[in-house]
Amino acid sequence: MRNLLNFILKHHFVLLFIVFEIISFFFLIQFNNYQKSTFINSSNTIGSKAYRTSNSVGQYFALRNENILLNKALKELYSENTILYKNHKVSTSMILDSVMLQQYTLIPGLVINNSANKQNNYMTLNIGKNQGVDKGMAVISPAGIVGVIKDVSNNFSSVISLLNQNLRISALVKKNGYYGTLKWEGRSYEYASLYDLPGHININIGDTIITSGYSAIFPKGILIGTVSEIDNYKGGDFFKIRVKLTTNFKNISNIMVVKNLLKDEQLQLELKAEND
Amino acid sequence: MIKILGRNILRFFVLIALQVWVFNNIEFSGFVNPYIYILFILLLPFETPKVVLLFLAMLLGLSVDMFTDTLGMHASASVFMAFIRPYILLTISPRDGYEPGTFPRAYYYGFIWFFKYSLILILLHHLFLFTVETFSFINYYLVIWRTILSTVFTSIAVMISQFIIFRK
Structure with missing residues (x-):
């Protein structure tokens, strides 16, 4: 016991350093797991x-x-x-409102904090719980997709930007409907990569890439970008495609949060199907 | 003593404000982001107890993290820098050691000495920071590239500060 105390006294500087680093890394890893709400972030009052x-x-x-x-x-x-x-004037049949079921509503907002130069970028919006925003909702702009809500406070919310390596989005090629996974590589804010497209399909530079709507977050058909480079792994079965994003993350300001009114219903059904 | 304490507390807040509002918005080519808040650790007096140094670095890092949504990232890097500072000071000390009543500044020990001192610490801090940011060793050359570019800009900002603001 006495030896232990002596050891701690002798090396207290190094030990304190290690303790601080462990605390820092604990924060860091806790934070990366973005499902857990973090206590100190820029959607709290002082920061925002x-x-x-x-x-x-x-x-x-x-x-x-x-x-x-x-x-x-x-x-x-x-x-x-x-x-x-x-x-409407030409057609004789009227479409009744009760026939259509509204699935999405939009909540307009402003970006009040944004970055595009980090490996994992986040944004802060000026709308929050009071305006109807909740975790896991999609964020879009007039030009295309932006990200997914990570955390909400009463009047602010933070967004996992598309420029974040933790975010993967299901995307499809508009002209033929084949889908793949979109991911940001952490380099240029203008480009992202699309993986897992089968190697036999016909695809050209300039083709439009849109969201697939498979994930219950993004509606189908939101613009993502256009094909700028096609890379077929030698002998591989899949394309890797470089997508030029239509959203400019350097000057984004006006956005809309998409609320899926039928999300719970869809997720519950999918969960049930998986469990059976 | 009180004067030194007050000056350091003021410097702490001014540097965080500068970092968050000015320097975090500088983004040349998406790679360069100078982190001048570490000037606070660079300029702490020689006599600062090592343990206090670690505490202050942790506080400084967490404060910057709070504004950039990167909890733990700047904290770990600045704690690492505070840990390494005494050893660097020992390695590059002048022949007669450090005189009491002086501070680690270009004014007391010359331009070359301060440049050496700040460059080593800034480089180590940035390397640690960008490694923690990417959190993997894949494409490590990108991390090194970012480190070098940002180190250049931070060093320039730090050296300029020596001639404009902290002249004495």
Whole structure:
């Protein structure tokens, strides 16, 4: 016992160092497991207040580009509406509302903290539990997909950005419907990689990649990007495809959170099927 | 004594604010992100007890982590840096040792000495930080590349600080 105490006294500096490193790594690993809610992160009050202040200044500089983007989205929606209106006049049968079941609702919000230069990037949004946001919801922008909600507080939420190596998204090639897994490689914020596409399918540079809707998080058909490089492993059965993302993660500001109203129903059914 | 304490506490908060609001927004080519908050550990007095050094580094790292959503990452790297600092100081000490009443700054021990001292510690800190960030040894050359680029920019910022703000 006395020897042990002597040992601790003699090497207290090294031992304290090791203890601190263990604590740090414990935090680090606890944090990486993003299902567990973390206590100290930027969606807590102090951090997000500070960011909100600095962001409200910084936002003015991006207003021009944002307006162009919003205008584009508005134009698209507007033209869709007029087309619908014309068809409606021509067709004789009416579509009743009660026939359709609404599956998704959208909650608009703003990005108040963002990064694109780390290996695992996160964002903070200015909407939270009070606005109806919850863990595991999808986040999209007018240009394409953005990420998945990781954590919510009353008025803020943090998002696992698509630029995060922990996030995998089921994606498909729009023209023929074959699906694969989309993952960010941790290099350029403009590109991600699509794995597991069968090697025999016909695919060209410039083809559109969209979400598959298999995961109960993203609706089907949200834009992800376009094929920019095709890499067929020599003799392999699968393609590896480099996808140029349509979302620009460097100047993203206006986003929408997608709430899947039928998510619980789908997950419960899938769980039941797995257990049987 | 009180003056030194006050000055260090002020420096702690100013450096964190600078890091979070200014330097975290500098992103050349997606690889470079200077981490100047470690200037706080570099400039602590020679006489700081080693144990206090570790505590302060942990506090500093956690404070920065809180703002960047990377709990534990900066904490582990700055604790590592604080642990290594006494050994580096011993290795590169001038012939007569460090005089009482002086601080580890370019003003007292010259540009070359300070450059050596800061470069070694910044390089080790950044290497540790980026290794922990990627958390794997696959594509390790990327980590080394990021380390070198960021070290250059942090070193420049640290050296500039010696001539502008902390002249005495």
